[in-house]
Amino acid sequence: MGDDHDEGERAPSLSMNRGGVALMSTSHLVNDFYQGVVPALLPFLAAERHYSYAAIAGLTLAATLISSVAQPVFGVLGDRRPRRWLIGAGMLTAGVGLALVGLAHSYPLTWILIAISGFGIAAFHPEAARAARLAGGPSNRAMSIFALGGNGGYALGSLVATPVFLLLGVRGTPLLLIPAAVMATILALRLRRVLDGRSGRRRAAAMPTGRDDWPEFVKLIVVVVIRSILFLGITSFIGLYFIRELHTSESVGGAALTVFLVTGAAGTLLGGWVADRSNRLMSIQAGFVLTVPALAGLVFTRSWPATLAFVALTGIALYLPFAVFIMLGQDYLPNRIGTASGVTVGLGVSVGGLFSPLLGTFADHTSLRVMFTALIVLPVLGLALTWFMRDPSGPGTRARPRSGRPVPRA
Template identity: 50%
Template sequence: MSLGHACVDVYQGAVAALVPYFVAERAYSYAAASGVVLAASLLSSLVQPLFGVLTDRRAMPWLLPLSALTAGAGVALSGVTGSYALTLAVVAVSGVGVAAYHPEAARVARAVARGRHTAMGWFSFGGNAGFALAPLLVFAVVATGGLRASPLLVVPALVGAVLCAAAVRSAGSGARSAAAPAAVGEDDWGSFLRLSGAVVCRSVVFVGLGTFVSLYVRERTGGGEAAGTAALFVLYAGGAAGTLAGGRLAERYGRMAVMRRSYALTVLAVAGLVLVPGPPVYLFVALTSAGLYVPFSLHITLGQDFLPRRAGTASGVTLGLTVSVGGLAAPALGALADATSLRSALLPLIALPALGRLLLCGLREPAPPGTAATAAEPPDPRDPAAR
């Protein structure tokens, strides 16, 4: 499951990694380039909760290999399309493939993990590893062959489809039963919506930086394509490690404490990234990555625990919709960058994790299965993150 997740999510990272090449080869403005990211996110945002609802009702393991192929095909065609409209269309198709994959995959991963934060962290690690590899993959293919070489980017999709098909065959009826566990506990929509709001704030920061950090670092350091690719790789690669660390830290300190502190770290890290000049920008990119990714798998497990009767819906929102919504802000950031400067466009990203941190204030750990939802343990008054 983790390897298949990597092969699918490489295409979420690939769209942002292609932005500098669209700017260089097709002379896209910042707003036009960010529109490509929006196209990949918009349709995905709309359909992902629908896939979550469907997987709450019935098992659809066949979605896993099909969605991998769809995600890969759209990105592979993006460099050879003859118009801006066609480019938007094919990346939108890729976004639908990504949307179809996550709810079913997250539900099965939850059943296999059996409540262990570390196990879900490994599932999330696969997706974040795919994100991290995307800039290197795009650089290896497009920096040498240009956008016309983009069909080679379909290779991870082929590998992912084979892995997913093998997982479906080996799981058999066990996967079908895992995809529809018995509902336990009551849904807490109020807490879930507050959590989702925090994830949206995190998502706008993540997508905004994913879209523009490569161009920004090249502008700030005077480096070329390699400098920008390195920054994007640090942003994504740090997430792979941060996701695993998040699961372990949560088992020791609790999910809510870890999440609150991660959002606070992100405020400081994004401020350093935008405001501190010179090579230290790479350090702040790494710190930003840690702040964004440590709570990543915790968002998923908390969302599923807040909505125990709708695990597919919770997965579709926390793993898909709220993440994709970040792409909706990309054109606004691009338009602001065109009107002012790239640095000015990134300044608002400092405030968003602070808003996310406020939304997390007062949220309590969901009650364990079999207990009343209202009996959740109150926050530890000794924990400054709970105040």
């Protein structure tokens, strides 16, 4: 290692920095909490301020598309010079933006504030994914724990925000700033020490090395988009499918979405475990293979309890490769960790989201059952594409610690 490292740091360990992984996963939970608040907020905005469906769709666009497109930009900036302070600042911006929505009364200002919140969420992700990789090293399980934090935060946002809005209405949004304020304070006090150690010097870590492989990265993004179309198609329409095709109550329809997201959390952890014990491509392929019978069962069963079981299997299957996508992207572009993280987390999701209106139009002209049947083609296509990809770490190998060059400070 360089001369600026003490003797204890010259023999780097590839063990997981559990404190660092826990801190980054918790901060991911708080950050993505604000993504989950927006869907819960929209019905109350529509009711109190009499917004049209088009206006509500515009707010959804402000929250998602701007955030997703901005994430790769923040990734590129981070690759030029790491900006670790964006982890706390981005999260706090996300909280402030949504907190002020209840105090704004014009639609344009509401739109801008929700866009600012999405912008903060975008600023958080690339640097947070870089820090999670630094803490977890080559462990896919560590990255799956980081990803699980985001999944949990999204689900928690709706669960926490809805009672607040039922009690106080939209004017209760300032209360939602509390999680971001607390977590940003913790990060300001603890982040550097937890990630870098008592000395404040960067710990040796198993970060990817080598040349950037753009052709493989492009293949990965195509697979990410396919998974995104599946994911957003299911989350957008699974509740309606239970209500209109299986003739259940609205509560059962809502429960179906909850089951999908909760079992997805288990799938995220399982995907990291599979990747660590075989290879990353095996985890992605297993997810697509399981998705085919899961979707088929969802479509062809007529009993809603049985269909709910297939929803659970679909959640596990679709989330299996979630964290692996981030790890593979970083390994394909080892010199552009921020860019890889921003694109895999952000841009791939937004491109997939552009297909949701097309799926809705297709369902309007046929039925939700036909639309879900058509989705079965996508995991087959994704599985076929993975056979043309390679795992840069190779079977049974691990990433090597970086050495011989200083690491710029955030």
